[in-house]
Amino acid sequence: MLKLSIMSEEELTHIFGDLDSYIPLHEEFLAKLGEATRADGTVGQIGHILINWLPRLNAYKEYCSNQLAAKALLDQKKLDRRVQDFLQRCIESPFSRKLDLWSFLDIPRSRLVKYPLLLKEILRHTPKDHLDTKSLEEALCLIQGVLADINLKKGESECQYYVDKLEYLDDKQRDLRIESSKALLCHGELKNKNGHKLYLFLFQDVLVLTRPVTRNERHYFQVYRQPIPVQELVLEDLQDGDVRMGGSFRGAFSNSDKEQKDLPDLSEECEENQPPVTNVKDPRRSSTVSGIVEMDLEENELNSTLNAGGDIKDGKTQCSQKEMQKLDKAQQGLKRKETLV
Incomplete structure (x- = not known):
């Protein structure tokens, strides 16, 4: 793509990251396994190899934390017919196995989460009195810790990505709790029976309602009304199949003098000029x-x-x-x- 001048070097680096730097990491692991393998193809002990090697998987922190932004840029570039045509030709080629580019770019993340399953399976087939049992249990704890660190970094990156995508119509909407957020607990679209839509972000300390907008082929989220601190929210856990109608976006999420806000009424109107009401x-x-x-x-x-x-x-x-x-x-x-x- 660089030779065809359909993407810049900076864009390719942003999408592919530093994948080449991870090759020696896995070559080293493969070599260690080869040394430990007997002539009959069996391995006596593998725990000590894993204990020394697994912490090095922390190198994937940057790659995994950049995936959201990389996917967004790739989707944006796909709007270019030249890029779209090139990627389609790749899919149709035998080497791709009919998989699109993102399927390959997501492989490192999908492989990482399988290590705990692999170690648990090895432990299941290892006798409890075996010399390798203790080392395998330690290795399992190590990989779980590595994945927790990667997930934490990935979560912080995702949170910052969406914070940067917020647009404020009024400076009064700005909230330090948004800027300082390190975790995005959930986000998604709210839609009522009339088709009115809002996009919700629940950060660790504040809830933000937005309207999705597109400008110059880039997606942003325009903040709708005042953000609401989580201390002023009441979360009601509805049973499966339980639907609550009545109320409105504006009524449910208004930042008035009330000390508490109710979350169950997520499915009613959100028109700008409609005053907040408790019953439509x-x-x-x-x-x-x-x-x-x-x-x-x-x-x-x-x-x-x-x-x-x-x-x-x-x-x-x-x-x-x-x-x-x-x-x-x-x-x-x-x-x-x-x-x-």
Whole structure:
């Protein structure tokens, strides 16, 4: 891709990382296993080799923590027809086994998480009184610690990635708890039956509601209203299949004077101009009542006009020309009100 000038060296480094630097690491492990292998293909002890080698897998911290940004850049570059055509040709070639590029770039991460499973399986087939049992148990603890460190670094990187993607419409929305966040507990899209969408980020100390926006083929998240500290949230664990309707995005996540905010009502409206309400049915009922009141007023005006102008007998009225014009206007107003209702 560099020779074809469809990606810059900086972009390729960002996507592929420093994969070549990991090759010697695995070649060394392979050599150690070869030395420990007997003529019949068996290995007497492997625990001590693993104890010395597994900590070196911490080298994958940077690669794994960069995966989110690398995937985003790769997806963006795929919008270029030249890149898209090149990658499609690679998929169709025998060497790719019909796998796309990301399938290969994700292999290091997917292999790392399999080491604990591999060691547990070796332990399962190792007698408890075997000399290697204790070393294998220690190696298992080591790899679990390595993976925990990698996951922590990866989580911090993912958190920072999304923090950098936030856009503020007002400086008052900025919150130091967002900037100092080291963990993103969960994130995802909220959508109600009317199709209104918000994207939620639950950081370690604050909840942020956003609207996804695209600018120059780059994705950002526009902060919606004020972020809400987690101390002011109430989390209700709903049972499987339990659905709560009623309330609204604006009502459920408003940052008012209330000391607590409820999280179960995640599936209602989020329009900018809609005031916060506790029950979406109330405004509709008020609107209907208002329409009826206005209609009654028009009918009263009509009756008073008729009474003032004269009586109606056998389809004939005894009214002056001005009164008839006033009557016509009142009737037209009544028809409009009936249409609105």
